[in-house]
Amino acid sequence: MAEIHWWGAPRHIGSLTQLSPRLDELFTPGVPIFESSQKMTASLRGVMVRHPALDKNGKNDLIVVTTNQFGDSAPTPRLHFMKDSVPIGWQGAFFDDTIVAVNDLRPGWRKLTVRVQVYDLDRIPVDLFTAVGTLAATGVGVAQPQLFAFAGAASAVVGPLVKLINNLNQHDEIIDQRVALELSEQGHGDMLLQPGYYVCFAQPVEESKPLSINHQLRVLEQGVEFTACGYSVLEIEPSFTIDRTHELDQDAARLVAELDGKNVDSSAIEALRSVVDAADKFRRLERAWQLASKNPAELTVSDQELLANLKLDPELAPFLHALG
Secondary structure, eight states, rough: OOOEEEEEHHHHHHHHOEOSSSSSSSSSSOOOOOOOTEEEEEEEEEEEOOOTSSSSTSSEEEEEEEEEEEEEEEEOOEEEEEEEEEEEEEOOSSSSOOEEEEEEETTTOOEEEEEEEEOOOOOOHHHHHHHHHHHHHHHHOOTTTTGGGTTOOOHHHHHHHHHHHHHHHHSSSEEEEEEEEEEEOOSSSOBBBOOOEEEEEEEEEESOOOEEEEEEOOOOEEEEEOOOEEEEEEEEEOOOOSHHHHHHHHHHHHHHHHTTTTTHHHHHHHHHHHHHHHHHHHEEEEEHHHHSSSSSGOOHHHHHHHHHHHHHHHHTHHHGGGGG
């Protein structure tokens, strides 16, 4: 029998719903996978912290990080949890549970790769845990490591925290697994990007085991709590659950990841140019509408010349035809 790290279940679960090791099949017959242009949000709903090496008296220093990547774009990490003196068991009170949210699944985004990392930290100063907790409490975007330097976080926090996130393998692993979910057809061997719950086990579990998930998102084996190893629970839903500010933060973090020193190449520069170009076009469109909405008698000669030139711009013309 094969042993599987990732199992799944339908989004709508009852008091007890069977988990399936077959991510290449639909969780619910008749409920299709995602498709281009659809909304999608992936969230980390909780982590069952369990490992033989952990302190049963609650003296565990934990960090929870996920990384998301569409296609061959740069991986973008998110910090969900970082706290000292944590007991073993369920953890679900995160800084931010969103892994990634998109308002438009673009045609090129046919594969979503998600990595879940839960580590017990060694020799990390208490001051760093305190500083991270303070940042989270004051509303600073602590979930987006790429934006720390732009969010007013002290340099004494930014450097050590980014270094920590980039070098988690130097600490004690509890969970470190990834999955690649694709817009594909069932029966082709691809793990499907579809609405549902995804359970990531720290250790592979034999596919014949009768596992289920309850309404509290805890895993059971034959109705009894599953205790063989730790696990995390992800949810993917066909909706867009973040506000505009968080959406912009997410997009900014993805752009910074593209421009990170390890990833800078011609495609990263092109990505930056594309963003700047789009912003410039929007500013010009906004200026054209501003001038066009004025009383013509109020326009100076310079205003009239600028408006005429904007209307003649071939890049703006499709959007300005209503101005006449």
